[in-house]
Amino acid sequence: xxxxxxxAHELADIKDELAARDWxxxxxxxxxxxxxxxxxxxxxxxxxxxxRKRTAEDFLIVDKEGNPIGETNVKPSAETLLHxxxxxxxxxxxxxxxxxxxxxxxxxxxxxxxxVVFKGQELIKAFGRWEEDAEWEIPIIYNYAHIPTLAxxxxxxxxxxxxxxxxxxxxxTVWGRDGFEAKKVLEACEFLFQYQLTLLQAKANLQAVK
Numbered sequence: 001x002x003x004x005x006x007x008a009h010e011l012a013d014i015k016d017e018l019a020a021r022d023w024x025x026x027x028x029x030x031x032x033x034x035x036x037x038x039x040x041x042x043x044x045x046x047x048x049x050x051x052r053k054r055t056a057e058d059f060l061i062v063d064k065e066g067n068p069i070g071e072t073n074v075k076p077s078a079e080t081l082l083h084x085x086x087x088x089x090x091x092x093x094x095x096x097x098x099x100x101x102x103x104x105x106x107x108x109x110x111x112x113x114x115x116v117v118f119k120g121q122e123l124i125k126a127f128g129r130w131e132e133d134a135e136w137e138i139p140i141i142y143n144y145a146h147i148p149t150l151a152x153x154x155x156x157x158x159x160x161x162x163x164x165x166x167x168x169x170x171x172x173t174v175w176g177r178d179g180f181e182a183k184k185v186l187e188a189c190e191f192l193f194q195y196q197l198t199l200l201q202a203k204a205n206l207q208a209v210k
Contacts, residue, residue, distance in 0.1 A: 004061070007043055011032075014183055023100055024098065029171065030079050032080070033094045040087055046074035047075045064088060066084045078147060079097060079147060082151050083097075085158060092175040095176075096183065104170070109200075115137050115139050117136070118192050138165070139157045150167065161176070162177060
């Protein structure tokens with residue numbers, strides 16, 4: 001089986017799993033997985049597709065600038081440039097972008113601070129932080145409508161082969177060395193967001209009854 005087919009199956013499986021969690025509402029979100037390094041080529045989700053279904057045109061292969069390679073009837077996701085920056089600046093092999101209520105609300109609550117910091121949570125280990133008092137900081141960038149500007153705003157935060165960036169009132173982009181790691185980072189982020197929102201609500205409820 002060719003590397004192209006192997007990667008396509010891997011990305012399709014990730015898409016199915018995330019779709020089952022309703023993380024692709026309104027055809028939102030996009031996924032990408034690297035096929036080769038030199039020259040850089042990666043598979044990315046096609047624009048405007050219902051990601052809860054499998055079709056023969058769910059993905060297309062693009063080059064380092066996000067341009068389709070070969071003939072195709074579909075267009076790459078509008079946010080393909082985000083994946084281009086990740087692959088061009090790290091050894092990541094997979095990158096995922098989803099819009100959820102939790103990550104949007106967290107990005108708005110902490111947007112003025114430009115980051116959200118988690119400490120003392122077990123799920124921080126998903127980011128490779130094993131110290132007892134470890135912290136994990138997720139930056140929050142402005143939601144520029146101009147995608148090249150949005151991609152440029154993300155560049156300073158692509159420092160490792162796995163990571164995450166929140167886009168304010170938009171969604172989260174995560175990456176890892178392979179599909180398994182990228183999905184693990186995404187799941188950990190979404191757990192932390194849900195935890196933080198639940199904690200804030202619980203504190204507000206306690207304060208209200210005092």
